[in-house]
Amino acid sequence: MGANKLLLMEEILSKKDIGERIRVLRLTNGLSQAFIANILNLSRSNYSQIELGNQYPTFNTLHEIARYYSKTYDWLLHGEEPAKTAAEHPAKIDLIINDLETSFRSFTMSLKRLEQELNHIKSRRAKVRA
Template identity: 25%
Template sequence: MDSIGERLKSIRKMQDMNQQQFSSRVGISQGRLSELEIGKTFPSTDTLISIAEIFKLDLNWLIHESSNSKTNTNIYSEIESLLSMQSEEIQSEVLSFIKFKLKENNKYL
């Protein structure tokens, strides 16, 4: 994901919300959300803060474009933000999957 619009769309889909539900929860119009998701406009500071607070996201992750040179800290923060939106059951499943993949590559003790 490179743009804030793509991140917003990803957050919305992870929450299993349509644009009307997401925009209503955030306090913007569905048309405005559509413009944000396609990159036509940029969200206001208040909207960004609201989204970060409502969905318990790292504001830095939400604002800054990702790049191939992400630091591990940014990756961990992104994972934490994504997992924080999930149930404990899903979090446990994701952790099990990560452990499985690491064992598969002999990188987990």
């Protein structure tokens, strides 16, 4: 009975089908394997194995792919989107807005630190010249 369940699971979650959906997303967006592998913090070879259907993506990799392409896990795993209710859209939009605001704050802080570093370097350089 265990072998039958495993075969059913493999049939439901075909590595080849998942890999093909991920490959089509990448190609549709005109991206290279190396570019996406870098975003996912994977080697290009490892990423290639996912696209070829030789291995399943990890949960974290699947999460990052879904997020990057704005797809659902259901679509990546099964090729279909679940039926959505109108109430789900505002929540998703709020999550996206919060994520963007957090990223923007982090980026702004990085720019401020970079500006301080640049000013410090300029100040030291001016002292050396004087």
